[in-house]
Amino acid sequence: MKVITITEMDVRDLRFPTSLLADGSDAMHADPDYSCAYVTIKTDNGVSGHGMTFTLGRGTEIVVEACKSMSRLVKGERADEIFANFGSFWRKLTSDSQLRWIGPEKGVTHLATAAIVNALWDLWARIEGKPVWKLLADLSPEQLVSTVDFRYITDVITKEEVIKMLREKESGKAEREKFLMINGYPAYTTQVGWLGYSDQKVRQLCHKFLKLGFTSFKAKVGQNVQDDIRRCQLIRESIGYKNNLMLDANQTWDVPEAIEWVKKLAQFKPIWIEEPTSPDDILGHAEIARNLKPYGIGVATGEMCANRVIFKQLLQAKAIQFCQIDSARIGGINEILSVYFMAAKFGVRVCPHAGGVGLCEMVQHLQMWDFISLSGSSDGRVIEYVDQQHEHFEDTINIENAHYMPPSAPGYSTKFKNSSLLDYEYPHGREWQRLFQNGTFQKPID
Numbered sequence: 160m161k162v163i164t165i166t167e168m169d170v171r172d173l174r175f176p177t178s179l180l181a182d183g184s185d186a187m188h189a190d191p192d193y194s195c196a197y198v199t200i201k202t203d204n205g206v207s208g209h210g211m212t213f214t215l216g217r218g219t220e221i222v223v224e225a226c227k228s229m230s231r232l233v234k235g236e237r238a239d240e241i242f243a244n245f246g247s248f249w250r251k252l253t254s255d256s257q258l259r260w261i262g263p264e265k266g267v268t269h270l271a272t273a274a275i276v277n278a279l280w281d282l283w284a285r286i287e288g289k290p291v292w293k294l295l296a297d298l299s300p301e302q303l304v305s306t307v308d309f310r311y312i313t314d315v316i317t318k319e320e321v322i323k324m325l326r327e328k329e330s331g332k333a334e335r336e337k338f339l340m341i342n343g344y345p346a347y348t349t350q351v352g353w354l355g356y357s358d359q360k361v362r363q364l365c366h367k368f369l370k371l372g373f374t375s376f377k378a379k380v381g382q383n384v385q386d387d388i389r390r391c392q393l394i395r396e397s398i399g400y401k402n403n404l405m406l407d408a409n410q411t412w413d414v415p416e417a418i419e420w421v422k423k424l425a426q427f428k429p430i431w432i433e434e435p436t437s438p439d440d441i442l443g444h445a446e447i448a449r450n451l452k453p454y455g456i457g458v459a460t461g462e463m464c465a466n467r468v469i470f471k472q473l474l475q476a477k478a479i480q481f482c483q484i485d486s487a488r489i490g491g492i493n494e495i496l497s498v499y500f501m502a503a504k505f506g507v508r509v510c511p512h513a514g515g516v517g518l519c520e521m522v523q524h525l526q527m528w529d530f531i532s533l534s535g536s537s538d539g540r541v542i543e544y545v546d547q548q549h550e551h552f553e554d555t556i557n558i559e560n561a562h563y564m565p566p567s568a569p570g571y572s573t574k575f576k577n578s579s580l581l582d583y584e585y586p587h588g589r590e591w592q593r594l595f596q597n598g599t600f601q602k603p604i605d
């Protein structure tokens with residue numbers, strides 16, 4: 160790669176007023192306004208990279224400030240040098256001797272890391288003229304492991320082991336890529352069961368997604384057990400028992416409460432209970448998993464895991480049967496790759512979290528790379544799908560017969576349309592000004 164220098168890093172606060180329709184509502188987040196901190200990295204050769212981390216509205220301004228604080232580590236750097244040894248740059252980004260005190264590798268600074276790192280991968284893929292899934296699949300095993308910081312996980316997995324795992328899968332890569340181009344990657348829908356939706360709406364949506372070819376459906380639970388029984392009953396009446404049902408409590412329960420509550424829903428044969436308790440409680444998840452195993456219910460979590468160390472311990476403790484990486488969290492692609500490596504070693508299936516803003520756009524690339532290069536299989540694996548906020552992206556996702564079809568445009572599918580930037584930048588975007596003026600939302604206090 161020729162010499163390319165990063166000249167600028169812009170950060171924007173983008174918010175979408177999704178709370179108006181209760182889209183995305185669950186047991187812990189009753190009124191999310193899906194939002195993101197949006198990073199654009201500019202270079203002296205005219206190519207820009209775009210990345211984001213996902214947020215729920217208030218607080219996005221804090222993530223934006225964290226990105227700005229970290230921009231000194233990015234501006235003026237050589238992009239070609241970053242990509243030649245991305246793992247070292249990732250460590251530099253997460254190891255600033257002063258900034259790390261307010262993390263380290265967790266919370267707002269790590270969300271900011273994800274936004275910046277995702278923008279760098281988009282930049283790299285655009286320079287190479289490939290979608291990110293293809294860029295990842297075309298890297299040699301040695302190049303791929305050079306993007307990952309193995310600090311804190313070598314007790315579980317080493318570079319050498321990963322290279323061996325990747326080499327073992329090399330022979331079938333071309334066929335799997337061809338298969339993917341024709342068939343896509345299976346998706347499941349969460350849209351039937353947001354907690355704020357009426358029974359009638361849930362029923363309608365079940366039928367809509369059945370017609371579209373979906374075979375896996377997820378419902379939010381955890382506010383009232385009688386309501387959950389009623390909603391699970393009506394979803395099962397709509398989708399039958401041949402299709403899959405998953406449940407998601409979004410961290411609402413204590414450990415014993417989670418076990419008792421989910422036992423009451425076991426009659427509806429869910430395949431997993433997602434985020435039953437605090438995302439930091441590794442041993443709690445293990446206890447839940449042990450107790451629900453006889454019912455055939457697995458534990459799923461990961462969308463709010465802080466970093467690879469938490470994932471490592473969840474896997475070590477047999478606390479999860481489904482690993483839910485999130486494209487906008489932990490430290491972006493580099494750290495997410497390390498989670499894929501560990502999950503593969505433990506034989507745990509990765510079923511990515513998506514939805515929100517840009518999460519479907521990004522995570523499809525990672526799961527497709529996994530299919531081609533690492534796990535070599537989509538058996539029992541699905542990517543979450545929600546059909547909202549896709550219209551804001553230049554390269555939007557393409558779902559056919561309930562499958563994500565591989566993106567073909569260069570990059571990470573993360574670039575917003577200019578019109579969406581003008582409408583939804585907070586608080587000065589055109590749509591926000593309109594919502595303040597008509598009293599739907601209150602103007603933020605300066």
Ligand SMILES: [Mg+2]
Pocket residue numbers: 407409433434462512
């Ligand atoms: Mg969830």
